[in-house]
Amino acid sequence: MSGTGRKRPPLVADKRPRAKPKTRKGKAPPRAKSTPGAKAKTARTARGRRPTSRRTRRGGIGGFFRGIFAFVFRLIWRTMLAGTAVVALMVGLASWYFYTQLPPLTELLDGRTRGSVTLLDRNGDVFAWRGEQFGGQIDAATVAPVLKNAVIATEDKRFYRHFGVSPRGIAGAIRINLAEGRSPFSGHGGSTITQQVAKLLCLGVPYDPDTWETQAEYETDCRRGTLWRKIKEMPYAFALEAKYSKNDILTIYLNRAYLGAGAHGFEAAAQRYFGKSAAEVNAPEAAMLAGLLTAPSRYAPTASLERAQDRAGVVLSLMHDQGYLTDAEYAHASGAPAELSAAAEARAGGYFADWVMDAGPGFLTRETTEDVVIRTTFDQSIQTAAEEALAAVFEAKLKEGSKVQAAIVVMSADGAVRAMVGGRRFKGVAGQFNRAIMAKRQTGSAFKPFVYATALELGWRYDDTVMDAPLTINVPGSGPWSPKNYSRDYKGEVTLTEALTHSLNVPAVRVSEAVGRDKVRHVAEDFGIVSDLAAGPALALGTSESTLLEMTGAYAGILNGGSSVTPYGLLELHLIGDDAPLMDQAGGMGERVISESAARQLIYMMSQVVERGTGGRARLPDREAAGKTGTTQAARDAWFLGFTADYVAGVWMGYDDNTPLTGVTGGGLPAEIWGEVMGRVHAELPVRPLPMIDPGQMPPRNAPDPVPTAPPPQQDSGRGDTMADRVINDVLDSILGAPNR
Incomplete structure (x- = not known):
């Protein structure tokens, strides 16, 4: 047939005998009537076409869009499956990579980059942490x-x-x-x-x-x-x-x-x-x-x-x-x-802890990468007493909302600091402004004990006399200067003890000028007041600036018999796990500054300040105490520093911006705070006497000479006779210092 050139006939499968359906009980099924439509359908099926339902035969625009939607859906679904597989593969690879980088468990437990500092008090109890x-x-x-x-x-x-x-x-x-x-x-x-x-x-x-x-x-x-x-x-x-x-x-x-x-x-x-x-x-x-x-x-x-x-x-x-x-x-x-x-x-000792951290070597304190333990001189009971006393006095005496500040330091006679309050409110944040160690303020009459310490060391006695009378000193480059007493009057001839007891300014200047300002400055520096000291005659009246910690340490030197001290708080530092300390300190005692005899006389003189002088509010009912008040020009600063036989304490009051205090002198609130602090600190301590002289047992002076009033060329009987002199003197008062008490 391939060579006839005519159309190729369709291939038709050979007819196969159709199996007769089974019937129940051998009966033949009824024969379906043959119709032209059925014949046509059979013919189309025989030519390989699938029969279509009425729903499939629906065409038009709806079917078109349904087809597109189905296509897109299948595309998205396949893409999502592929994307999920890719993501899963990437996550798996990333997880495997991280898995290979993970170290042993023990290396992941401590992730700090800095070390810690644990601070122990004098009894070995933890009171602060840093780092x-x-x-x-x-x-x-x-x-x-x-x-x-x-x-x-x-x-x-x-x-x-x-x-x-x-x-x-x-x-x-x-x-x-x-x-x-x-x-x-x-x-x-x-x-x-x-x-x-x-x-x-x-x-x-x-x-x-x-x-x-x-x-x-x-x-x-x-x-x-x-x-x-x-x-x-x-x-x-x-x-x-x-x-x-x-x-x-x-x-x-x-x-x-x-x-x-x-x-x-x-x-x-x-x-x-x-x-x-x-x-x-x-x-x-x-x-x-x-x-x-x-x-x-x-x-x-x-x-x-x-x-x-x-x-x-x-x-x-x-x-x-x-x-x-x-x-x-x-x-x-x-x-x-x-x-x-x-x-x-x-939360005690925040200011103290900051001070110790700053005082220690940085690589073992502030910047340590190791875990360090520091044993200190800190006493939590004394700290609590200081904080509670300050709060009690301020609550009772100050108006609500007052911004006046105060600082307190308590230490032993060898310079071991037991408590430190650097301000009225400590917020628990390291690095706050600590007025006890950072604020340099004029000391006022709190400086006068070092004037009399110099005189006593040079052989003068507590009962030597000095003239309390008008005095004018010609200050080179500034002109005449005339100190005045706080009371604006004069008492005539007084003993050194009386002059200190009533905080008289003129006798203090006369003694300073008589013994020499350089000697006074030298004694004060040896006692630990390392701040720059004034060069003029107003040195005796405390126009120089110092910190409360310095002043308290200097007073500790008086109590211990005349030897200098270096205030300290760190006793021992070691790494956790090591028994041997990396550094330690046995005490803060330094070299002798004045003799023990001079120190005992000075302590007696200072005890009279508390017993019958300007520091009466600091008097303790059951034990001896000695101290000195201090008030600076325009009452910008008020001080009281003193000691018992057991502890030395210093109190400062003032505003951070140097605003003058209203109605406050060193013999007022600072002395009252001091008395409250020391009363609480000594509540459980046995009574011990101060190491001072007994005037009744002191031998008479062989050749009592009055203290020189002042070098003759500088002495004058008054403030000047003209209005110009009075104006100059008033200006000099404002520059070099007003009366102190």
Whole structure:
């Protein structure tokens, strides 16, 4: 047929005999009637065409778009499947990469870049911390079970059921953020504990000082909640789950989480706030610690105990709802909220701690990379007495809202500082302005004991006399200067003791001029007043500036018999785990400045200031005390410094901006504060006498000579006879110092 050239006939399969359908009981089925349509349909089917239903035969525009939609849907679905496969592959590769980079577990437990400093008081008790505290490595299996449950209930209730990431948690967090008007990834993160660990580890990126200016900037970047950061967290979290067990991941979290007040990890926080190990905390304490994870600085109990307790109540409720606490346990814990330890509650010694940190070597204190322990001279009971006394006097004597400031230093006779108040309010932040050591202020008449110490050392006696009468001294380059007494009158011939007792200015200047200003300056410097001292005759009236710590240390030198002291607070410094100290100090005693005989006379003279002079408000009812008042020009500064046989204390009052005090002299509020402080400090101490002379047993002076009134060329009987002289004298008074008391 191929050669005929005619149309090729269709191929038709050979006819096969059709099997007859079975019928019940051998009956043949009825034969279907043959119709022309049926024959045509059979013919079309025989030619290979598929029969179409009525729905398929529908065409038109609707069918066209349905076809396009089906095509697009299939395309998108295939693309999504392919994309999912690619993403899964990328996540898998990233997870594998992070997995290979993860170190052994022990290397991840302490992530600090700085060390810590723990400060102990004179009895060996902790009173302050500095730097980044780390209490030591703990394990999720050994901490108090209630603490582990509190963390899981608060941070990740599905912790033991997910593989590092909780899509439900992320979706819920996004919904909450959007509802609160924030961006999807700002605020609530929906992170699991594993993801938080990834963040704490900064996704394996170590701190590099060449890249980051500060540790704070590095940590801020690690906590950034951007979409890209969230994406990177996922494979890192998967890697953590693959590398470590759930308990291992929780162990990292318990050791590295920051919990406020410089505490890194739950062990450090438990010690910081409750004075116990993380293995010993109870339910209320565990809830308070877990509550810190949300906002460590805000909920720190040392910042606000009430706020911390409220937050702990929320955590206890979560623990109860999730079955970690029974009804009875929840009721008991809610009714007995956690309280701070005595050391944490006192928050004592903030100014003192700052001073010790600044005084020590920087590489072992402020910039240490090791964990250091410093044993100090600090006495928490004396510190509390000083703070409470100051608060009591100010509450009773000052108007509400007054901004006047005060500072207090208490030390032993050898210079060991026992307490320090650098201002009325300490906010618990290291580096605050410490008026006890940073503020240099004019000392006023508090300087006069060093004038008389010089005279006594040169052989004069407490009962020698000096003239209290008008005096004018010609100051080169300035003209005539005439000191005046606070009372504006003169008492004639008085003893040195009377002159100091009533804080007379003119006799102090006469004695200073007679013995020589250079000698007075030399004695004061040897006693420890290292600030620049005035060169003119007003030196005797305390126009020079000094700090409260310097002045208190100088008075300690008088009490100890005339030897200089260097105020100190550090007794011993060593690294944690090492018994041998890296540095220590046995005391602050220096060389002798004046003889013991001169010191004993001076102490007697100063005791009369308290007994019957300007310092009467500092009198103690049960023991001897000695001291001196000081008030500077226009009452910008008011001082009282003094001592008993046991302790030396100094008090300063004034405004930070040098605003004059109103109605305040050194014999007023400062003396009253001093008396309150020392009364509380000595409440439990036995009475001891001051190391001073007994005038009744002193031998008479062989050749009593009156103290010279002043060098003859400089002496004058008055202030001048003309108005011009009086104007000049008034101007000089304002420049060189007004009367002091």
